[in-house]
Amino acid sequence: MTNINQRVVVELVERSYPIEIGSGIVADVAAALSRLQRVTKAMVISDENVATHYASVVDASLRQAGIEFSLLRVPAGEVSKSAANAEMLWRKMLDLGADRSTVVIALGGGVVGDLAGFVAATYARGIPFFQIPTTLLAQVDSSVGGKVGINLPGAKNMVGAFWQPIGVLIDIDVLTTLPIREYRAGLAEVVKYGMILDADFFQFLCDRVEPINTREPNVLAEIVACCCQLKADVVREDERELTGRRSVLNYGHTFCHAIEAATEYGAYLHGEAVAIGMLCASRLAERLGRIDADVTQLQEDLLNRLELPTKVPENLQSEDLLALMQRDKKVEHGKLRYVLPTRVGHVELVDDVQPSDALAAIEASR
Amino acid sequence: MTNINQRVVVELVERSYPIEIGSGIVADVAAALSRLQRVTKAMVISDENVATHYASVVDASLRQAGIEFSLLRVPAGEVSKSAANAEMLWRKMLDLGADRSTVVIALGGGVVGDLAGFVAATYARGIPFFQIPTTLLAQVDSSVGGKVGINLPGAKNMVGAFWQPIGVLIDIDVLTTLPIREYRAGLAEVVKYGMILDADFFQFLCDRVEPINTREPNVLAEIVACCCQLKADVVREDERELTGRRSVLNYGHTFCHAIEAATEYGAYLHGEAVAIGMLCASRLAERLGRIDADVTQLQEDLLNRLELPTKVPENLQSEDLLALMQRDKKVEHGKLRYVLPTRVGHVELVDDVQPSDALAAIEASR
Numbered sequence: 203m204t205n206i207n208q209r210v211v212v213e214l215v216e217r218s219y220p221i222e223i224g225s226g227i228v229a230d231v232a233a234a235l236s237r238l239q240r241v242t243k244a245m246v247i248s249d250e251n252v253a254t255h256y257a258s259v260v261d262a263s264l265r266q267a268g269i270e271f272s273l274l275r276v277p278a279g280e281v282s283k284s285a286a287n288a289e290m291l292w293r294k295m296l297d298l299g300a301d302r303s304t305v306v307i308a309l310g311g312g313v314v315g316d317l318a319g320f321v322a323a324t325y326a327r328g329i330p331f332f333q334i335p336t337t338l339l340a341q342v343d344s345s346v347g348g349k350v351g352i353n354l355p356g357a358k359n360m361v362g363a364f365w366q367p368i369g370v371l372i373d374i375d376v377l378t379t380l381p382i383r384e385y386r387a388g389l390a391e392v393v394k395y396g397m398i399l400d401a402d403f404f405q406f407l408c409d410r411v412e413p414i415n416t417r418e419p420n421v422l423a424e425i426v427a428c429c430c431q432l433k434a435d436v437v438r439e440d441e442r443e444l445t446g447r448r449s450v451l452n453y454g455h456t457f458c459h460a461i462e463a464a465t466e467y468g469a470y471l472h473g474e475a476v477a478i479g480m481l482c483a484s485r486l487a488e489r490l491g492r493i494d495a496d497v498t499q500l501q502e503d504l505l506n507r508l509e510l511p512t513k514v515p516e517n518l519q520s521e522d523l524l525a526l527m528q529r530d531k532k533v534e535h536g537k538l539r540y541v542l543p544t545r546v547g548h549v550e551l552v553d554d555v556q557p558s559d560a561l562a563a564i565e566a567s568r
Numbered sequence: 569m570t571n572i573n574q575r576v577v578v579e580l581v582e583r584s585y586p587i588e589i590g591s592g593i594v595a596d597v598a599a600a601l602s603r604l605q606r607v608t609k610a611m612v613i614s615d616e617n618v619a620t621h622y623a624s625v626v627d628a629s630l631r632q633a634g635i636e637f638s639l640l641r642v643p644a645g646e647v648s649k650s651a652a653n654a655e656m657l658w659r660k661m662l663d664l665g666a667d668r669s670t671v672v673i674a675l676g677g678g679v680v681g682d683l684a685g686f687v688a689a690t691y692a693r694g695i696p697f698f699q700i701p702t703t704l705l706a707q708v709d710s711s712v713g714g715k716v717g718i719n720l721p722g723a724k725n726m727v728g729a730f731w732q733p734i735g736v737l738i739d740i741d742v743l744t745t746l747p748i749r750e751y752r753a754g755l756a757e758v759v760k761y762g763m764i765l766d767a768d769f770f771q772f773l774c775d776r777v778e779p780i781n782t783r784e785p786n787v788l789a790e791i792v793a794c795c796c797q798l799k800a801d802v803v804r805e806d807e808r809e810l811t812g813r814r815s816v817l818n819y820g821h822t823f824c825h826a827i828e829a830a831t832e833y834g835a836y837l838h839g840e841a842v843a844i845g846m847l848c849a850s851r852l853a854e855r856l857g858r859i860d861a862d863v864t865q866l867q868e869d870l871l872n873r874l875e876l877p878t879k880v881p882e883n884l885q886s887e888d889l890l891a892l893m894q895r896d897k898k899v900e901h902g903k904l905r906y907v908l909p910t911r912v913g914h915v916e917l918v919d920d921v922q923p924s925d926a927l928a929a930i931e932a933s934r
Contacts, residue, residue: 240901242901243901285651285654285655285658288651289651291718292651292720292726292727293721296720296722296723296726296895299895301899302898302899303900323729324690324717324727324728324729325726325727326726326727326728327715327717327725327728327730328728328729328730328808349693351690351693354658354659354662355659356662357662358660359693360658360691360692361658361690361691361692362690362692362693363689363690363693363694363729364693364694442694443693503763529665531661533667533668535606535608535667535669536607
């Protein structure tokens with residue numbers, strides 16, 4: 203028997219969709235789909251690692267329900283989020299007879315979710331999209347918000363769309379077999395939610411470092427549901443990132459994207475770069491007199507206890523990182539906008555930051 | 569002095585946008601843009617033929633207004649609507665520092681509009697898009713509705729999005745220098761509007777074949793404005809093609825797309841294939857007892873007087889066309905839906921058409 207023990211509803215202007223969270227529920231994917239809409243055909247997009255572990259479970263469920271489907275695999279890793287792979291998937295789906303009623307199922311981490319979501323958003327001008335995130339990062343981040351996309355050389359997520367899933371299935375069991383490094387990377391985004399939106403949740407994390415580090419399922423289910431709910435509240439207020447409200451989710455991400463681009467998406471997992479990026483942003487806030495050093499220290503302590511990287515690596519030049527930051531999608535009319543904390547649990551958008559201050563914040567994070 | 573003599577407002581759920589129609593108004597593009605929003609940077613996407621004629625006029629206007637811009641060219645022709653060209657444009661725009669406030673200006677026919685619109689819809693998850701359609705087809709079709717996209721091998725517009733422009737500038741003067749074949753191809757879509765929505769407009773066209781054939785500017789301005797208004801009324805009711813209302817615009821297009829795919833987009837201009845496709849659809853309606861032969865005859869006579877092709881070419885096998893039609897984007901749960909006339913000025917959606925009837929309609933159109 204499977205066990206759904208948390209449910210978050212993401213409420214959007216045009217429609218809402220459910221996130222079901224539980225143990226072993228990936229085995230019931232066909233039932234979850236049929237609760238959402240009539241499904242006769244599906245394209246399951248996955249990466250080679252994830253497919254090895256979970257494709258057979260999904261396969262059995264869809265087969266038993268009489269849903270025609272194909273499994274399309276891409277190599278694991280950030281490099282798969284390319285225009286070439288998007289085109290490969292579009293062509294395969296066309297050859298397999300995918301039509302407007304075909305559901306794209308993303309079975310994998312953030313890379314698979316973003317790529318599959320972009321393909322779903324653009325194939326036949328948009329077809330239904332269902333997510334089964336298999337990493338902690340994807341569960342707390344990609345499953346809410348509808349941001350899908352691919353990378354350009356040197357610019358992460360530079361091409362994409364807003365495309366909301368019809369539903370999300372989060373199986374907590376997959377976290378117990380997740381490589382420890384990937385698990386820890388996801389925790390960085392979890393810490394981010396506490397910093398930007400909820401001081402109580404930040405304290406909850408500080409108080410439960412041990413069960414988090416041993417991956418206690420009930421604590422994980424609670425954490426994932428809390429993050430999804432926090433993000434859903436923000437996304438509901440600003441679905442297409444127009445008012446600025448949604449930008450709070452980018453805390454640490456301007457520095458993070460530059461670090462990832464400078465290392466060609468090869469040295470750090472996204473969450474690891476987020477951890478470093480948050481500390482850079484926090485030190486920038488210190489320089490601007492917005493917070494005291496103890497707010498940065500609280501984050502650094504928690505990230506250290508979760509065994510995440512906290513330092514900008516020595517081999518990256520600060521000037522190079524700054525130049526990459528200027529290519530960020532958040533730039534408008536040539537100006538970069540930073541997301542900076544005012545205390546634990548609250549951040550603000552800040553324009554007109556001097557490049558010299560950003561540079562100093564990077565230097566202080568080595 | 570330039571002269572705006574028609575204005576159509578496309579009213580959408582989220583926002584509306586204006587279509588300005590007049591003589592020589594492309595010279596005032598910067599003023600038209602500034603009436604819409606603050607613009608500091610633009611990417612002008614055009615094809616090599618159009619750029620030769622009009623880029624200097626656009627260049628002068630943007631330069632005088634102090635708008636920083638770059639001209640990005642693609643080869644002329646349907647083959648440019650490729651994933652490879654989309655990726656090339658995304659990369660160039662990134663290198664040129666395009667950000668979320670940069671406006672993509674499509675200067676060209678339908679190919680340029682669809683490709684540039686797709687690039688605008690997906691770059692940084694969507695940036696502003698402005699259209700200057702330079703063919704009759706693009707003026708009466710692509711300037712309203714927000715459908716943007718690229719082709720896959722054997723499947724036209726298979727990848728794309730709904731992305732509405734912030735405004736459209738239609739310069740009637742460009743039609744007087746348009747190659748006659750392209751001009752006539754656009755007239756097929758004009759006839760379509762009469763057939764699907766407005767018997768009076770169909771009669772208006774029958775009564776003015778001579779000034780149409782001599783490209784009389786005032787008649788052209790009236791025709792373009794009428795087509796834009798008719799399409800805007802349909803799109804307002806069904807912006808994302810969800811209710812079926814918008815499908816009426818696809819009259820003749822299921823057959824048309826198959827003819828274009830079978831000839832690898834090389835033998836016919838889109839409008840020419842639409843002319844043939846409408847007659848196939850009309851004969852299918854005859855076979856199903858929905859109209860008498862005189863309704864087909866009225867269309868064939870008008871299309872002949874406008875010197876458009878009206879016959880399915882002998883070298884295309886009917887069975888091959890039928891197979892290509894099954895790959896159409898309008899297929900849902902494996903079923904094709906046809907748009908068929910009930911009289912001049914009205915069409916209906918018809919499911920459950922026997923393939924043998926579609927085959928016979930193709931045969932009757934040779």
